[in-house]
Amino acid sequence: MKENLSLKAFVVLIKASKALQDHVMEDIKNYGMKTSEFTILETLYHKGKQTVREISNSVLIKTGSITYVIDRLEEKGMLQREHCQKDRRVVYIDITDEGKNLMDEIFPKHQKVIEELFMDISDEQKQTVIDMLKKVGKRL
Template sequence: MSENLSLKTFVVLMKSSKTVMERVKEDIKNYGMKTSDFAILEALYHKGELTVKQISEAVLINTGSITYVIDKLEAKGLLKRRPCTEDRRVVYIHITDQGNQLMDEIFPKHQQVIEEIFSGVSNEEKETIVEALKKVGIENGQ
């Protein structure tokens, strides 16, 4: 019987994803954060001011959970809310100077961990993986 390459690809992708996520969570925990805290701060750090909906889409956390995390990060002085003047249902979130200083300190360390995770993969292989995963996402509505 021939091997089902799609199934094998799926299994390998899921196992490698689990391994990568465990390593990333371990790294983020070293900074005294939860993954959701870090993900929100990282999105704001790199993309600038975003709405709650935009953050939710960027970090793949539902808006109900996002509000709770934003509340905690705001209480720590790491981000602030700004109401939209045109639509009172919309709230913009931006990282504070304190949040930027924290990310300036920890993000390079985190990026180094990501580099270590992929150190055995050539740049050409990384490009191939990115393109293949984009195809899977696009073909399945993402």
């Protein structure tokens, strides 16, 4: 019987994804943070002020759960809420100087961990993986 390459590609992708996630989560733990906290701070660090919905879409955490994480990060002084002047229903979340200073310190280390995972893969191969995964994702 001929090997089903679609099924094999799916299994390899899922296993690789799990291994990568586990490795990255372990790295984030080294900074005394939970993955959800780190991903929210990282989003604000790179994209600037965002609404809760924008953050939720960016980090793939449901809006209900994200409020709890935002509350915790606000208590730690890492981010702050700002009400929109034009529409009081809209609340922006922004990283504080304390949060930015923390990310200035830890993000380069985190980035290096990720870069090391891909160090044996050429830029051309990385781009091919990106293109292929986008193509699969768009089919859904």
